[in-house]
Amino acid sequence: MGFVGDEAWWTEPRPTEGGRRTLVRRTADGTEESVLPAPWNVRSRVMEYGGHPWAGTMRDDGPLVVFVNFADQRLYRCEPGGEPRPLTPVSPVGGGLRWVDPRLRPERDEVWCVLEEFTGDRPTDLRRVLVAVPLDGSAAEDRSAVRELTAERHRFVTGARLSPDGGQAVWLAWDHPRMPWDGTSLMIAEVGDDGLLHGAREFAGGPDESIAQAEWTPDGALVYSSDRTGWWNLYRVDRIDGDGEARALCGRDEEFGGPLWKVGARWFAPLESGQIAVVHGRGATSLGILDPDTGQIVDTAGPWTEFSSTLAAHGDRVVAVGASPRSACEVVELDARTGRARVVGATHDDPVDPAYYPEPQIRTFHGPAGREIHAHVYPPHHPGCMAPGTELPPYVVWAHGGPTSRAPLVLNLAIAYFTSRGIGVAEVNYGGSTGYGREYRGRLREQWGVVDVEDCAAVALALADEGTADRRRLAVRGGSAGGWTSVVSLTTTDVYACGTILYPVLDLTTWGSDETHDFESRYLESLVGPFAEVPARYAERSPTEHADRITAPFLLLQGLDDVICPPVQCERFLARLDGRGVPHAYIAFEGEGHGFRRAETMVRALEAELSLYAQVFGLNPPGIPTLELAK
Template identity: 40%
Template structure:
């Protein structure tokens, strides 16, 4: 039995930890898309051991059931990021299958095999709802069969006989079709390039005719400078939605042709539409809303009296609530906290009783190996304030050697309109339990802090985000918490660009890791899919001046300024940031004699889902840092080829 009364002094980074790469890969089950219907709760669970397959789960009579056995993969690639891949309504369940893009139906009360109800192929579906009056689904259809540069997106109906009928077209993007309780009206969101949905969207409303066509379509709210998310109907047929017209994503309702605020607060009751099917509020009754909102990067659960707009807290242990569904007197949600991995839970709104239905990690490590983050605010460039979560090194068996300060890993999240949260992640604890501090940065441009903070990144991607990461590292150095000579930065996708720019244009970080990161902004434009095809016009510059700014800001054009060791990870099936984005950087560093490693993964796209991929990348990154900083490398750790690094 380990004697925990005295800790062994050992080099930071070389501490032995029970949180291995295999633990990270096997221990975390991705959970998403919580649904509640007829007193039953459903959710999607990712299976890393099955190639990242998503399967639909249900709790019934105290037992957890899997409803979509292999090889079915409940996932859609509409907008490439997907979401909204399943629907539970009345006596059936519908879901989109990733392999063939077909929608399948199963009887929710029986054990029948899934039956295909759509054509699939080049037509992808997401975010479908049931139109009971016309015995059809209505959803977002993304048609890749036309052969143009980009697919055609529409709101489309899918009849019981498989007939597809376009209901609304002409806009570049659609989402969130929602049918009123009496079945007579439908609301939806749409937007057009060059806008992203968190910049400007429109909320439309129409009547559903007797023959199923839409009549009297009219604009309810939104425009080029107003971002709307999650339209929903209250039980009495009042249309509600979340808008950032005040500078914060707050709740509104539409009655008698007029938009009224429901609850005014400097907080976020919605989030950026990266994926379909997100939900941050629901109705307990026509006069009571149960919601989650974000203040200073922390989620809270509350109820709103729609008559007076009063917000009343509901106590939970969660600091991140990603989505929720309200059904009667219960709410089902996906939540997490610093010592609580993401879990699906059901809360009784009358008694407060919380029942956990599924955990992303069934067996948590001993709390003595878990680092609890500190939420910090710190000064950045030009008087700005930035936000982050600081995780100190934590291991009940080890302490730094006398006089030693730990290395620091700075993480820039993806998106870049994303958000770092404090929910327990084994991938973070993998580093902290080995003696490496972590700073997870919510740089300017992150969601969760209001529109003004989100818009800081307008025209400044590769600048503001980088400055805030650099300032965060310097802040911890100034507090004597970390070793200024062992600062590393890592990031994926947009965070990969942050990593590359930090290493090219600043001399603070001593090494870096890029996971499918952007290196060539012009190349990203050329290769990008429809959803993000104009994103750089907002993040970087309008097309008229883009070439100059792209050249100034793309790390591939500044490899002469890169002299710190780097490791690159790239999925070979990535359509969002294709492999050439990494390959050109690797070749440039190799030619210049800079230490570099390149790890490619077959069968992986934008984000790694397979268990062996997770193990391989984590172990490779750890090996890389240990070698670069001269920290003893365990013999059990697989070696990675690092070019230009002396033995």
């Protein structure tokens, strides 16, 4: 999300076009147009999860845009009426050269961004550095033409933000084994006449303080989001010389930041008026305007219950991506002067009759030791059907990924697919989820495979005990880290009659070494513990080591191009099950990575999942191909 001149631009998924993301422009007359035709795919692979992949500026002859193309990860320059031209070279080493979080500097005829450069063939053989890429194309075949901006070296960095006078720059940095929600450093440096960053130093943050974002205000102050109090709150520093004194702008037990899975995420945007547009909340999020002098926030009126970390501002105009349980993601524009908000792009278009949409119940359950567990419960709902007599419905517990993430309170047609067919869904924001403060997030420390599994089971059993769900017809499903939680639940509990496992972590010992990408390669040290100190714990919790404990039917779905949770883990897991007589199905999708993006893949995966539940729960949904379960 961003502005090019006065125009709002954003990226948008195209599931029917091979799952690519296109760049969309909203012109002055309100027309939306895709800037790049297929097969251009605007998406970065830095840290594999990517981040902000484009930047633009308006010139007299029209917009100048630079973007990352997913297929080759090169940075391209695009202008009206012309074909995109590469600005960066291709490297044959490892995963090559990758770019993210670009910022145009037309006065220097270059774009500043983050470079991720592989130095060998292993997924951890790489370096990341702040760089300047010339806009004239001179680096398209010459890596040496890319200027490295600082000698400061950290394993991970975000893009630099220049002060209004161009004299200083700030960025975030951190090193293994920390993840960015554990601790980051806010770095600051002087911008020299040579265009390099000099005297880089840590200005705030550290190993036990997570700074999620930093921005300059138009008057030259620095605002950043820090969880030093246990919640990501905003702080302002008026004087940068010396250590500076940080003033809290709105001290609340709410989040004004989040986990930095993608480089360039924005939860707040300083405005020219001195106010600050903010995405904030406890659990679900709101879009509001913060007065930094009083600490008061005026929230946007409207139906939206979630806003993503994609804020952009231009003058008094703020654009964001909002959604609700009745609408999918839309581009929302807020006038900071009047407080009026309206949808200006990607307007929600009901693909099915809204009468079939489920209504979520925001619930708080209690787990072991009375700890709170947050969840969204979606009872079965069909406008023309009722359950026979006193029959209780089956329920599927959904475990989100991350695990440092959260299930948003938005319309999810995959949930509606099941609830409209008589199957309830409970999304569990188990201990370790973000949105509820650092203490809640820290519950999963060295407890992955324990707390998440216990919390999901507690919600499932509570629904059964209160008479909402059929105790004999409970299932669990999840993808990535949620896939881990699902399969561990099947190997360690007897709560579920079946499960759906999507692109999961299955073997901790190998996943944390050479079978995953660099960003998460040391994540297990906080989730499980340092391997050198607790090697037995890794084996004890790995589902692959305990495949013989599974007795419930399951469906395993995997992308063959997945470099985060590679298919080799699924293959080893299934080999351990061979001949044990457990009904199961394994579907691997060519051309899919970590998370499915193609329409045909998503359809097949949902139909296979529904068929599993139909067979186990005794349902008979019409028109669904039967999933063949092997033994």
